[in-house]
Amino acid sequence: MRYPRSFLAAVIVALAACDPPPTGPGTYMAARTLSLEYSSGQMVVFDVENQGDDVVGLPHCDHRIAMALDRRAGGQWIEAYRRSSFCIAVLPSGVVSLHPGEVHRDSVPVMQPGTYRIRLPVEDDLSSLDTNVFTVSAR
Numbered sequence: 001m002r003y004p005r006s007f008l009a010a011v012i013v014a015l016a017a018c019d020p021p022p023t024g025p026g027t028y029m030a031a032r033t034l035s036l037e038y039s040s041g042q043m044v045v046f047d048v049e050n051q052g053d054d055v056v057g058l059p060h061c062d063h064r065i066a067m068a069l070d071r072r073a074g075g076q077w078i079e080a081y082r083r084s085s086f087c088i089a090v091l092p093s094g095v096v097s098l099h100p101g102e103v104h105r106d107s108v109p110v111m112q113p114g115t116y117r118i119r120l121p122v123e124d125d126l127s128s129l130d131t132n133v134f135t136v137s138a139r
Contacts, residue, residue, distance in 0.1 A: 015084035028052030043107040050098040057095035072115035
């Protein structure tokens with residue numbers, strides 16, 4: 001049986017509309033620094049906001065969330081620093097629970113001038129959440 005082209009086109013459009021929505025932490029969370037420019041040695045302050053409908057977990061050590069600081073070098077992102085969620089036994093560790101609409105603020109010092117971003121692991125998700133790009137200049 002032959003179907004008119006308009007029918008086939010309508011079926012293709014309808015099937016394309018059924019694609020699942022994008023997933024990953026960028027669809028339900030936001031991470032941003034409080035400024036786009038910092039001086040070397042200054043604390044880079046950043047917020048992580050849960051914009052979704054479910055509680056999200058951010059791994060931490062001593063209430064400082066796990067993160068990586070990436071520096072732009074030669075057209076690539078290179079990990080410059082990593083703060084782990086693994087702690088020595090005397091420090092508290094676990095997961096900071098971020099409820100819908102909540103914001104968690106943290107900071108990290110950056111000593112070297114350059115272009116950076118902060119990368120955050122998200123519990124139960126294999127990808128990471130990146131902040132905006134920011135620059136650090138010499139004092």
